[in-house]
Amino acid sequence: MKHDLIKQMQTILPSDAVLFEQEDLKPFECDGLSAYRQVPMMVVLPETEAQVRDILLLCRRENVAVVARGAGTGLSGGALPLSDGVLLSLSKFKRIISLDPFARIARVQPGVRNLAISEAAAQHGLYYAPDPSSQIACSIGGNVAENAGGVHCLKYGLTVHNVLKVRAYTMEGELLEIGAESLDTPGYDLLALFTGSEGMLGVITEVTVKLLPKPELAQVVMAAFATVAEAGNAVGEIIAAGIIPAGLEMMDKLSIKAAEDFVHAGYPLDAEAILLCESDGTPEEVADEIARMQAILARCGATSLRTSANEADRLRLWAGRKAAFPAVGRLSPDYYCMDGTIPRRELSHVLKRIDELSKEYGLRVANVFHAGDGNLHPLILYDANQPGEFHRAEELGGKILELCVEVGGTITGEHGVGIEKINQMCAQFKEAELQRFREVKQAFDPSGLLNPGKVIPTLHRCAEHGRMHVHRGQVPFPDIPRL
């Protein structure tokens, strides 16, 4: 069958755009979650919409599953290939089709890197707001598929708030134009449904994004605290004062130490927690907001405060936070990154429980936290070469995610479910809800051939939950900042 499919693919694509030799397939065996690896049957690299459509039609006819892939930087295994499936890479779709500074929109192909959009818009004083920390490498198509976040999303929103339209092909080869350059469209809000659907509803071939005026100025305050509880309280007080900071990040002692050893950002090593509070806007707005935040932080017991004096200083203060993942990675042979979101008021309780669990399992946990929007990234340190240690890390991770659900939060704030958190979906949703998800997928993909086996667990899988053990946790692209 494989031989026949290759021949048919070669009628759609030039022969160098159909890969099927083992050594050519190897680079595609995983995405950003490299602990899960699977060499696909073949990789296809289309460069036109007509080719994408024909590939999907062919696979539909031959009953072959398709997994779409952008830059492959995702952290939940959403682009993990299938051994008997086709991996459809959008890497040749890397053109900015148009950028209209007057209308403040950009039409781009899905393989365009997130940062490249802002770079192209910069000459007009505009930028694309969502900034996942892998933005130098990740692609906009993948951002839409994952509903990517970033450090600034409390103020500027997630991908879903910044995308106007997508063109996508269904598994049946049908073109769907979802959304518009206008602010709303007739019918259901399919754009919301499509954003964050992890490549299971359609293959995106074009994205239209909103561009925003670039803030004139940004400044950051770093505050150190003697307890995590005080830092958490300060976050609540800033919000209560009516301030929506452009960024509001927290790091605990272990993360601070790791980051400081790695990039020498000037973090205080004796602090139990630090907060990074950023303000952006006009110089008047920033001066006003920074002064108010300094006063609140001091009142909430900050043991030291440092405000960036200039842009270089601001970037240095952020460097430690942006390098937190690789920095923590230096403390331990392996780490496993979690992505739960919790109501902020539960922060002290959750961190205390994580600390108890950490002791119980004998594994260190470093915590970095998008404090403004409650998105917690506990990093579990372990050594895969020590027998049994990975299993303990995995079990501890599962416990942490279930703790997030227990306090009213969610198992994933921005990394997606993919293959990684599929078991925890059973903890967050009941069967009737999972069944609606399956039917949403069927509404777009009745054949179920598009990225099957991701995100939504089968009934059987939920019954088996807890018995699946797969090695995970190593992040490739170690040089890309991760938040």
Add this chain to the structure above:
Amino acid sequence: MQDIIEQLSNTVREAGRERRPLRIQGSGSKSFYGRAVQGTTLDVTPYRGIVSYEPTELVLTARAGTPLTEIEAALAVNRQMLPFEPPHFGAGATLGGCIAAGLSGPRRAYAGAARDYVLGVRMIDGKGDDLRFGGQVMKNVAGYDVSRLMAGSLGTLGVLLEVSLKILPLPAEELTLRFDMAEREALETMNRWAAQPLSLSATCYNDGVLTVRLSGAVAAIKSVRQKLGGEVVQDAASFWHSVREQQHEFFQSAKTLWRLSLPSAAATFNVLESNVAINVSARQLIEWGGALRWLASDASPATIREAAAALGGYATLFRSTTPIAEPFHPLTPPLLIVHQRLKKAFDPHGIFNPGRMYQEL
């Protein structure tokens, strides 16, 4: 309150068994919007009240029957607001109706729409199951975003029980300015200003006057005011209220009111009536920086929809003194199929507000 949910579930199950359509109703403030529905009224107003609201979490959860005024009053005490500034269109407007209609007010182009602030829903589906999607946290990518799908679905997919919304602080300062200018210049100005950090939070153009609202820090508003010039509008709150609630003179005189959703930079909207090109600018009210254009016109729906489509947008027949056949812009065939399948998934017996949006749903 659990007994009300059980009652609603039982009614839905029974209606499903008997294939008997239900007309879901809050206060009825938006009953003019969409197609007429024949069915037994399912009153959701008894299921009311704020479930949880902690100002520092920036999240509010309330039952669908809660009056918007009650929610807005609770937020105001803490100097917070619903950022999408929803129109009420009636004294009793409920949260459920607000989200089901998915309509947003003057701040929409600058702060986002109703759907942008929906974090989670609790709902009854067509099988009578009590389901929850999304949650009460800002960031949540677990499963498909079914909660945002409910915004604007006009009750055709389920009975909303509870909605969790992201909320925001009230701006420290607001100032409204007015400028005399022609329509073309106003469209150009609104787009040009939106590309600069000017703290815009609402725009409205009608009959030769551009009105602009600024929101932000006191110092920022002061400096933007100096940059823009213009004349300060006194009693601005009542002006924006009149636009939002369609009590402005323009809306009062419109017999047939069209809602045109266009790209903000689209050119002046013109339609041919009886083969005579007429300038309709005096019969338009423009909001959202040019992206929302209200039009009073008796031209045929086909003419208006064609003209809107030519500009890259859509036309909704919003209100009329005569019965409305098809209020919403038709869907393309591939999108209609997806809509029908989604409808089937959430409402397998076709009992929720059948035909409210399209005959096929």
